[in-house]
Amino acid sequence: MDSKAPDGNAEFSFASNTPRSTGRKGLPKIQTQDHNKKASDVCHDDSGTPVKATTIDELHSLQRKKSAPTTPIKGSQGAFNAIPEEERQKQQVQSISASLASLMRETGPKLVKGDPSRKGEGQQISHHHHYTPTISISDSALKLTHYLYNLSPAELYEQAIKTEKGSFIASSGALATLSGAKTGRSPRDKRVVRDETTEDDLWWGKGSPNIEMDEHTFMVNRERAVDYLNSLDKVFVNDQFLNWDPENRIKVRIVSARAYHSLFMHNMCIRPTPEELEDFGTPDFTIYNAGQFPCNRYTHHMTSSTSIDINLARKEMVILGTQYAGEMKKGLFGLMHYLMPKRQILSLHSGCNMGKDGDVALFFGLSGTGKTTLSTDHNRYLIGDDEHCWSENGVSNIEGGCYAKCIDLSREKEPDIWNAIKFGTVLENVVLDEHTREVDYMDSSVTENTRAAYPIDYIPNAKIPCVGPHPKNIILLACDAFGVLPPVSKLSLAQTMYHFISGYTALVAGTEDGIKEPQATFSACFGAAFIMMHPTRYAAMLSEKMQKHGATGWLVNTGWSGGSYGSGKRIKLAYTRRIIDAIHSGSLLNANYKKTEVFGLEIPTEIEGVPSEILDPVNTWTDKNAYKDTQLKLAGLFQKNFGVFTNYKIGKNSTLAEEILAAGPSY
Numbered sequence: 001m002d003s004k005a006p007d008g009n010a011e012f013s014f015a016s017n018t019p020r021s022t023g024r025k026g027l028p029k030i031q032t033q034d035h036n037k038k039a040s041d042v043c044h045d046d047s048g049t050p051v052k053a054t055t056i057d058e059l060h061s062l063q064r065k066k067s068a069p070t071t072p073i074k075g076s077q078g079a080f081n082a083i084p085e086e087e088r089q090k091q092q093v094q095s096i097s098a099s100l101a102s103l104m105r106e107t108g109p110k111l112v113k114g115d116p117s118r119k120g121e122g123q124q125i126s127h128h129h130h131y132t133p134t135i136s137i138s139d140s141a142l143k144l145t146h147y148l149y150n151l152s153p154a155e156l157y158e159q160a161i162k163t164e165k166g167s168f169i170a171s172s173g174a175l176a177t178l179s180g181a182k183t184g185r186s187p188r189d190k191r192v193v194r195d196e197t198t199e200d201d202l203w204w205g206k207g208s209p210n211i212e213m214d215e216h217t218f219m220v221n222r223e224r225a226v227d228y229l230n231s232l233d234k235v236f237v238n239d240q241f242l243n244w245d246p247e248n249r250i251k252v253r254i255v256s257a258r259a260y261h262s263l264f265m266h267n268m269c270i271r272p273t274p275e276e277l278e279d280f281g282t283p284d285f286t287i288y289n290a291g292q293f294p295c296n297r298y299t300h301h302m303t304s305s306t307s308i309d310i311n312l313a314r315k316e317m318v319i320l321g322t323q324y325a326g327e328m329k330k331g332l333f334g335l336m337h338y339l340m341p342k343r344q345i346l347s348l349h350s351g352c353n354m355g356k357d358g359d360v361a362l363f364f365g366l367s368g369t370g371k372t373t374l375s376t377d378h379n380r381y382l383i384g385d386d387e388h389c390w391s392e393n394g395v396s397n398i399e400g401g402c403y404a405k406c407i408d409l410s411r412e413k414e415p416d417i418w419n420a421i422k423f424g425t426v427l428e429n430v431v432l433d434e435h436t437r438e439v440d441y442m443d444s445s446v447t448e449n450t451r452a453a454y455p456i457d458y459i460p461n462a463k464i465p466c467v468g469p470h471p472k473n474i475i476l477l478a479c480d481a482f483g484v485l486p487p488v489s490k491l492s493l494a495q496t497m498y499h500f501i502s503g504y505t506a507l508v509a510g511t512e513d514g515i516k517e518p519q520a521t522f523s524a525c526f527g528a529a530f531i532m533m534h535p536t537r538y539a540a541m542l543s544e545k546m547q548k549h550g551a552t553g554w555l556v557n558t559g560w561s562g563g564s565y566g567s568g569k570r571i572k573l574a575y576t577r578r579i580i581d582a583i584h585s586g587s588l589l590n591a592n593y594k595k596t597e598v599f600g601l602e603i604p605t606e607i608e609g610v611p612s613e614i615l616d617p618v619n620t621w622t623d624k625n626a627y628k629d630t631q632l633k634l635a636g637l638f639q640k641n642f643g644v645f646t647n648y649k650i651g652k653n654s655t656l657a658e659e660i661l662a663a664g665p666s667y
C-alpha cells in the first residue's frame with residue numbers, strides 16, 4: 001500500500017467510529033456510497049436475521065458451497081463405468097505424478113491436490129495414503145508438491161494476486177500481469193529433437209525454423225524443468241483440448257509454475273466439460289513450463305538462457321528461461337503443423353470467420369498484420385483468430401480463445417475486443433494507473449507487444465462450436481512497410497501460391513524478441529516459425545483445396561500507403577474493413593480491374609467506402625520516382641527470397657510449379 005490520501009470509503013469508516021458520523025451534532029453531513037440508506041439507519045443493526053454460524057470458521061465454511069465434482073459420477077445411463085470419486089482422484093494424482101516423474105528415479109514426486117496454504121481441504125496424495133501436512137524437509141525425494149488442477153478463473157486470480165508480483169485486477173475486471181524479461185517469442189531459441197522419425201519428416205537446414213537438438217540434450221533440459229517444478233510448493237496443471245474437429249481433437253496437459261500461465265491456457269485451449277474431463281485419460285502431449293528458471297548455457301545446443309524444446313517422439317515440450325505465454329500456444333501450434341498434415345489435414349496460421357450465409361474467409365498473416373483484428377468482425381461469426389485446420393469436412397479452430405494485440409486499442413475502433421477485456425481475461429504487460437487500475441493502452445513502457453487473452457465466447461458473435469464449411473475467400477495479409485503493395489489485389493491461384501510461399505510482411509516491433517523497428521521479412525506459409533515440414537508440402541495442400549472448393553485468393557496490404565514507414569502512413573483500419581467487406585459480399589469479385597507493373601497484381605478501380613485514388617499506391621506517393629525505386633527494391637527482395645524455392649515441385653503438378661515461379665514480380 002502507498003501513503004496516498006484515503007478514498008471516500010476509508011474516510012467514512014474512520015468517521016463512523018466518532019460521534020460526527022451520526023450527523024446529530026450539527027457537523028457537516030457525511031456522504032456515503034450507499035444512497036438508499038437513510039442517515040437514521042446508520043447505527044442500527046437489526047435489519048437482517050443473524051447468520052447461522054457461531055464462529056468465524058463456521059461462517060467461512062458456510063460461504064463455500066461444495067461444487068459439483070469435476071469428474072461427476074454418471075447417472076443411470078452410464079452406471080456400469082462409474083468409478084467412485086475417490087478412485088478417480090487417485091488416478092488423477094497418479095497420472096500427474098507420472099507426468100512429473102524424473103526419469104532417473106523410480107517414482108514420480110509425492111503430490112497433493114490443493115492449495116498448500118489451505119491445508120486439509122480435500123487433498124490427495126500420490127503414493128502415501130496418509131499424509132502429514134507437517135513434513136517440511138527440503139529433500140527432493142521426500143518433499144511434497146501440491147498441484148492445482150484445472151482451477152477456475154476466480155481461483156487463478158486469487159493465486160496470481162497472492163503470489164505473483166505485478167498481478168493486478170484491472171478496472172475492467174481483467175487480470176493484468178507481467179511476463180518478465182521476455183515480452184515476445186524467442187524463435188532463435190526454439191529447438192526440435194532430430195531423431196530417426198523427424199529426420200525424414202521435418203524440414204531441416206537453411207531457412208528452416210527447426211533448429212536441431214539431440215535426444216540427450218532434450219532430456220537434460222526436461223530434467224532441469226521437472227526438477228524446478230517439483231522443487232516448488234505448488235504447480236498448476238491444465239488438462240485441455242486442441243481442435244474443435246471432434247475426430248482430430250488432441251488432449252494436452254500443461255504443467256506450469258504460474259497462475260498466469262494456467263489462466264492463459266485455460267482461455268486459449270478448448271475447455272473440457274466435466275464429462276469430457278472424466279474420460280480424459282493420458283494426455284497426447286505435455287508442456288513443462290519452467291519459464292522462470294533458465295536453461296544451463298553450458299548445455300550442448302544452448303545459445304542463451306532461454307530454450308523452447310520440442311520432442312515429437314516423447315510428445316513433450318519444455319520451456320526454460322521465458323515466461324512469455326504466447327510461447328505455449330505457438331508451441332502447440334507447431335505440434336499441430338506436424339500432426340495434422342500427417343492426417344492429410346492442412347494446418348493454417350490464419351484467422352477465420354463466417355458470414356450469415358455460411359461464406360467462410362481465412363485471414364493469413366504474420367504477427368501484427370491483422371488476423372485477430374479483421375477476423376473479429378461484428379457482422380460475421382468468429383470461428384477463430386489465429387490457428388485453424390482445413391480438412392475434408394471444412395475448417396476448425398485449434399484453440400478456444402483469442403490473443404489480441406492491444407497497443408493503442410480503442411473502444412471506438414475495436415469494440416468487440418475492447419468489451420472482451422473483462423473478468424477472466426489475461427492482460428499481459430500493459431501499463432495501468434496505480435490507483436484506478438485503468439489501463440492505458442497507448443503506453444508501451446513495458447513493451448509494444450501488449451496482449452489480451454480471452455475465451456472465444458467473450459466475442460458476442462463467436463461461432464460455437466468453432467467449425468465452418470470450406471472457405472470461399474483466402475485473404476493474405478501483408479503489412480507492407482515499403483508502402484508499395486496495393487491495399488487489395490485479386491490473385492490467380494499461382495499468385496496465391498507465390499505469395500503464400502513467400503509470406504511477406506514487415507515484422508511489427510515487439511512480438512519477436514529483439515525487433516524494435518518494422519523490418520521487411522519473408523516467412524514461408526505466413527508462419528515459418530511454426531511449420532515443421534517443408535513449405536511446399538503445405539502449399540501443395542492449400543492449392544489442392546482451393547481448386548477443389550473454388551476459393552479465391554486476395555492480397556491485402558494492411559501496412560503503409562503514401563510512402564514507406566517514416567514518410568507514409570498506415571492504411572486506415574476503417575478502409576481495410578471496407579475492403580474486406582467487399583471481398584466477403586462478393587462485390588469485389590466482379591469489380592473492374594487493372595494490372596500493376598512489376599508485381600503484376602490485379603487491382604480494383606473502385607470500392608464502396610474507400611477513396612478510389614488510394615487503390616493504386618502510385619497515386620498516394622508525391623515522389624513518383626521514389627515509388628518506382630521502392631517497388632523495384634521490394635521486388636528484388638521477393639525474388640531473392642524465392643530463389644530457395646525454385647528447385648522444388650509443388651504437389652504432383654510440375655506445370656503449376658512453373659506458373660508459381662512466373663507469378664512473382666518481373667521487371
Ligand SMILES: Nc1ncnc2c1ncn2[C@@H]1O[C@H](COP(=O)(O)OP(=O)(O)O)[C@@H](O)[C@H]1O
Binds near residue numbers: 366368
Ligand atoms: N489497416 C489496418 N488493418 C489491420 N490492422 C491494423 C490496421 N491499421 C492498424 N492496425 C492495427 O494493427 C494491429 C494488428 O494486429 P493483430 O490483429 O493482433 O494481428 P495478428 O493477429 O495478425 O497478429 C492491431 O493493433 C490493429 O489495430
Ligand SMILES: C=C(OP(=O)(O)O)C(=O)O
Binds near residue numbers: 185326405
Ligand atoms: C501470439 C502470436 O501470434 P500473433 O502475433 O500472430 O497474434 C505470436 O506470434 O507470438
Ligand SMILES: [Ca+2]
Binds near residue numbers: 365366367368
Ligand atoms: Ca503470429
Ligand SMILES: [Mn+2]
Binds near residue numbers: 371372373385403
Ligand atoms: Mn493474432
